[in-house]
Amino acid sequence: MVAKQYWHYTVFEHLQSIVSDRMINTADTWVSRKVKRVVWFSTNPCWEKTVVKIVLNNETGMKTELRSRDELFQFGLSGFNKEISPDKVNAFTPVRLEADPEKVNLRSFQNYKKRSGDSKSVIKGLVQTAKKWGANPKEWYVVYEDVLLSNISLIQRWNSEEWISMMKGG
Numbered sequence: 001m002v003a004k005q006y007w008h009y010t011v012f013e014h015l016q017s018i019v020s021d022r023m024i025n026t027a028d029t030w031v032s033r034k035v036k037r038v039v040w041f042s043t044n045p046c047w048e049k050t051v052v053k054i055v056l057n058n059e060t061g062m063k064t065e066l067r068s069r070d071e072l073f074q075f076g077l078s079g080f081n082k083e084i085s086p087d088k089v090n091a092f093t094p095v096r097l098e099a100d101p102e103k104v105n106l107r108s109f110q111n112y113k114k115r116s117g118d119s120k121s122v123i124k125g126l127v128q129t130a131k132k133w134g135a136n137p138k139e140w141y142v143v144y145e146d147v148l149l150s151n152i153s154l155i156q157r158w159n160s161e162e163w164i165s166m167m168k169g170g
Helices: 012-021 069-078 109-115 120-132
Strands: 006-011 039-042 053-056 063-066 094-099 140-143 152-158 163-168
Antiparallel strands (some): 006 094, 039 140
């Protein structure tokens, strides 16, 4: 039986600050002060569908939501004037970090619903939106503190075809 893997999905731009800080900081964007800050993980082996990056077009003022790993990857390639090889990384290159479950205190989304401090209506809205986007809350896990890079076992990036290793964690 294959061991369950817990992935923190993000983009290369954020990976740079994670490496610099030597940790994944708990999320505080769009989070009420009353709610416990967490680091989100998913057992989805391909991509967590709730990872959304909003990009503002400075010329038009229009916002674009990038939801899929492939949308992020393609946007990263097209956002530059010169041709960039899929072997190169850019700010929008999808990346994922695997938590070592022996070192990280992972808790299920069921646990989060009870302990987070979010209202039932906020949780319900989160779940409804996530399901509309194709996500599965049963794949979600949280850690109630910053996750040290030394507790990450693997870091990978998407190259348009597969996840490839960038570095071992720690």
